[in-house]
Amino acid sequence: MSKTEFQEYICRPFCDFYKPGVKEELLCRGALLLERLVRQGRLNPQEFHSLLQDIPLPPVTAATLEAVVCAACPFQAEDCDFRAPHPPEDARPCGGLLLLGGLLRSGWIALKDLEEAKD
Numbered sequence: 001m002s003k004t005e006f007q008e009y010i011c012r013p014f015c016d017f018y019k020p021g022v023k024e025e026l027l028c029r030g031a032l033l034l035e036r037l038v039r040q041g042r043l044n045p046q047e048f049h050s051l052l053q054d055i056p057l058p059p060v061t062a063a064t065l066e067a068v069v070c071a072a073c074p075f076q077a078e079d080c081d082f083r084a085p086h087p088p089e090d091a092r093p094c095g096g097l098l099l100l101g102g103l104l105r106s107g108w109i110a111l112k113d114l115e116e117a118k119d
């Protein structure tokens with residue numbers, strides 16, 4: 001699956017930081033793991049819109065999600081306000097992390113699925 005293809009169903013509709021027409025050299029870890037799960041046939045992108053609800057994850061799950069996904073993300077060090085040492089109050093995660101949170105909340109995936117999808 002090409003980068004352009006999954007940008008259309010992950011980044012463009014769900015990520016506040018997506019810039020149409022700007023060629024990013026790096027790919028955020030959240031989007032990468034989602035793309036792997038789709039490629040494995042475990043997720044259907046057509047159903048992603050039903051996942052975004054404004055319900056927080058349990059703190060332990062949220063912390064584990066961030067540790068598993070963000071720790072290996074190339075944007076974490078400098079470009080991601082959400083994961084900055086002192087994040088602004090209104091900092092939001094990328095669309096990939098939002099979607100993965102929705103998948104965990106809905107029970108479509110478990111944390112172990114993310115562990116398995118890692119390199």
Ligand code: SF4
Nearest residue numbers: 030070073080093094
């Ligand atoms: S929230 Fe930030 S560090 Fe975490 S996956 Fe998204 S872009 Fe990367």
